[in-house]
Amino acid sequence: xxxxxxxxxxxxxxxxxxxxxxxxxxxxxxxxxxxxxxxxxxxxxxxxxxxxxxxxxxxxxxxxxxxxxxxxxxxxxxxxxxxxxxxxxxxxxxxxxxxxxxxxxxxxxxxxxxxxxxxxxxxxxxxxxxxxxxxxxxxxxxxxxxxxxxxxxxxxxxxxxxxxxxxxxxxxxxxxxxxxxxxxxxxxxxxxxxxxxxxxxxxxxxxxxxxxxxxxxxxxxxxxxxxxxxxxxxxxx
Ligand code: UDP
Numbered sequence: 413x414x415x416x417x418x419x420x421x422x423x424x425x426x427x428x429x430x431x432x433x434x435x436x437x438x439x440x441x442x443x444x445x446x447x448x449x450x451x452x453x454x455x456x457x458x459x460x461x462x463x464x465x466x467x468x469x470x471x472x473x474x475x476x477x478x479x480x481x482x483x484x485x486x487x488x489x490x491x492x493x494x495x496x497x498x499x500x501x502x503x504x505x506x507x508x509x510x511x512x513x514x515x516x517x518x519x520x521x522x523x524x525x526x527x528x529x530x531x532x533x534x535x536x537x538x539x540x541x542x543x544x545x546x547x548x549x550x551x552x553x554x555x556x557x558x559x560x561x562x563x564x565x566x567x568x569x570x571x572x573x574x575x576x577x578x579x580x581x582x583x584x585x586x587x588x589x590x591x592x593x594x595x596x597x598x599x600x601x602x603x604x605x606x607x608x609x610x611x612x613x614x615x616x617x618x619x620x621x622x623x624x625x626x627x628x629x630x631x632x633x634x635x636x637x638x639x640x641x642x643x644x645x646x647x648x649x
Contacts (some may be wrong), residue, residue, distance in 0.1 A: 433468030
């Protein structure tokens with residue numbers, strides 16, 4: 413099959429938290445729902461996904477409890493691969509074609525990360541799921557989402573959030589007066605120290621003119637909406 417010209421190409425960041433449905437590990441019902449939403453948009457939009465791993469391990473948390481940070485970060489990265497495989501499975505059940513690429517080589521379960529090949533998959537209409545983060549300790553999957561979006565020449569990064577529907581002036585869970593932004597500049601996000609996405613991800617996007625949409629996964633259908641280009645949540649640019 414040949415490439416389909418001029419289609420919208422996006423990088424979707426999913427947190428590990430969303431895969432666990434608030435608990436440790438993978439909740440199949442939750443992942444199946446996310447997969448159906450992605451598969452629905454995949455017929456029209458080229459979709460790459462970066463999955464987090466917070467439903468398994470976060471390196472920073474394990475290191476606070478006595479583990480070496482670098483080794484704990486590798487555990488965190490391996491958790492993201494489990495999420496990637498779960499997503500692959502439910503995406504295939506929803507009728508999508510999927511390739512998983514891992515930044516840490518494990519060729520039995522995933523292709524190695526090869527950017528040009530990822531682009532080729534996208535052109536053929538396959539969903540590409542990136543696992544194992546950047547393969548580097550001290551990075552977050554938010555930052556990897558920004559980097560992968562740049563490297564595969566995505567039009568924008570879509571950051572899906574649980575429990576919050578965009579970027580607020582302060583944490584809406586603790587401050588009832590927090591105001592939601594419809595639009596926001598990277599400069600503002602960084603100066604105000606807004607932590608909804610990590611600052612390394614913000615600055616990488618700012619320096620390279622990559623727009624970012626931060627949106628909530630609730631209500632159902634929001635992931636499809638964001639993938640198709642609806643302006644929900646907060647646009648950071
Ligand atoms: N991680 C890492 N390098 C990367 C990506 C992830 O070391 O390039 C580790 C890090 O320990 C992180 C964990 O993997 O805490 C899970 O990723 P993240 O916290 O970004 O997942 P999310 O919060 O999105 O679920």
